[in-house]
Amino acid sequence: MYDLIIIGAGPAGMTAAIYAARRKIDFLIISMDVGGQMTWSSEVKNYPGTNTLTGIELSNKFQEHMKEYKINVKSEEILKLSKKGKTCVVKTKQNKYESKAVIITTGKKPKKLGVPGEDKYLGKGVNYCATCDAPLFKGKIVAVAGGGNSGLEAVLFLAKYAKKVYLMEVNEKLGGEAYLRDKVLVDKKITVITGIKVEEILGKDFVNAIKTDKGGKKETIKVDGIFVEIGLITEASFTDVEKNKWGEIKLFRGTKTHNENLTSVPGIFAAGDCTDIPAKQIIAAAGEGCKAALASFDYILKK
Numbered sequence: 678m679y680d681l682i683i684i685g686a687g688p689a690g691m692t693a694a695i696y697a698a699r700r701k702i703d704f705l706i707i708s709m710d711v712g713g714q715m716t717w718s719s720e721v722k723n724y725p726g727t728n729t730l731t732g733i734e735l736s737n738k739f740q741e742h743m744k745e746y747k748i749n750v751k752s753e754e755i756l757k758l759s760k761k762g763k764t765c766v767v768k769t770k771q772n773k774y775e776s777k778a779v780i781i782t783t784g785k786k787p788k789k790l791g792v793p794g795e796d797k798y799l800g801k802g803v804n805y806c807a808t809c810d811a812p813l814f815k816g817k818i819v820a821v822a823g824g825g826n827s828g829l830e831a832v833l834f835l836a837k838y839a840k841k842v843y844l845m846e847v848n849e850k851l852g853g854e855a856y857l858r859d860k861v862l863v864d865k866k867i868t869v870i871t872g873i874k875v876e877e878i879l880g881k882d883f884v885n886a887i888k889t890d891k892g893g894k895k896e897t898i899k900v901d902g903i904f905v906e907i908g909l910i911t912e913a914s915f916t917d918v919e920k921n922k923w924g925e926i927k928l929f930r931g932t933k934t935h936n937e938n939l940t941s942v943p944g945i946f947a948a949g950d951c952t953d954i955p956a957k958q959i960i961a962a963a964g965e966g967c968k969a970a971l972a973s974f975d976y977i978l979k980k
């Protein structure tokens with residue numbers, strides 16, 4: 678029986694873990710990866726005290742900080758979180774863990790296109806993180822599905838490596854911020870196509886083309902890879918705590934100081950992008966991780 682289990686190791690989870698280690702409570706941090714969405718950012722310019730870093734560099738700083746406290750992240754996926762009496766039960770594929778309290782910090786994950794070939798060619802030309810995988814497409818032709826901020830950032834980053842980049846947006850107009858759209862529209866390596874739908878991803882061992890539909894006109898376009906940048910979904914389906922219509926965990930506030938980041942289930946706390954807070958940012962997630970840790974200590978002490 679642990680005092681606390683922290684689920685997720687993005688900025689929220691890693692911050693909660695540092696606070697837990699400093700309090701010397703018996704805790705576990707479990708996550709599918711370390712760094713979370715932070716590692717997908719090519720440039721973080723708004724984390725105070727660090728000026729400009731890549732997301733991976735900032736994540737490494739969080740990890741170095743965790744090392745000071747000898748914190749090891751257990752690499753497992755949580756499949757189910759439930760409450761049996763006063764005990765929180767966390768199930769992964771391999772193990773079952775029990776604790777007095779849990780902090781959920783599972784953030785968001787990319788939405789899928791849901792077209793044939795997407796799962797088959799995952800990691801073989803189908804990608805969800807331009808920052809991580811753009812260098813693999815040096816001198817190649819790639820498509821990006823999604824013309825919002827993520828898609829715009831992705832094409833600009835890919836254009837540093839690829840020979841040609843298609844930006845494909847299903848709506849008639851690009852979304853995202855104007856300054857990003859302006860950068861995209863003047864980049865000679867980028868071809869923007871709006872009102873187009875990706876219908877299938879084709880290949881042999883690796884992606885070699887995509888089938889598209891533009892207003893009924895079907896076409897097969899030769900590409901070496903495709904990046905799916907159509908938004909994010911909340912990663913909290915493993916728990917039944919109360920959520921809003923976007924699947925984000927609803928946070929409640931207690932009556933006393935530190936009695937924050939409460940979910941609808943006593944003993945289960947939540948922080949960061951998986952919750953209904955409006956600020957989906959690294960600094961906000963880290964702050965929420967701190968608040969949730971402090972609130973969980975109060976709860977554990979009272980137990």
Ligand SMILES: Cc1cc2nc3c(=O)[nH]c(=O)nc-3n(C[C@H](O)[C@H](O)[C@H](O)COP(=O)(O)OP(=O)(O)OC[C@H]3O[C@@H](n4cnc5c(N)ncnc54)[C@H](O)[C@@H]3O)c2cc1C
Binds near residue numbers: 686713715951957959
């Ligand atoms: C492309 C991009 C660029 C961005 N740029 C910036 C920026 O410049 N500045 C800024 O402030 N913010 C930026 N953001 C937003 C910022 O990255 C997020 O707000 C922040 O990472 C949220 O932190 P989090 O800890 O709540 O969740 P996440 O970072 O999403 O971390 C969630 C963690 O939970 C783990 N996890 C999920 N499900 C499970 C499960 N079932 N079992 C075990 N582990 C699980 C994941 O593996 C991950 O480690 C950017 C986001 C994106 C996508």
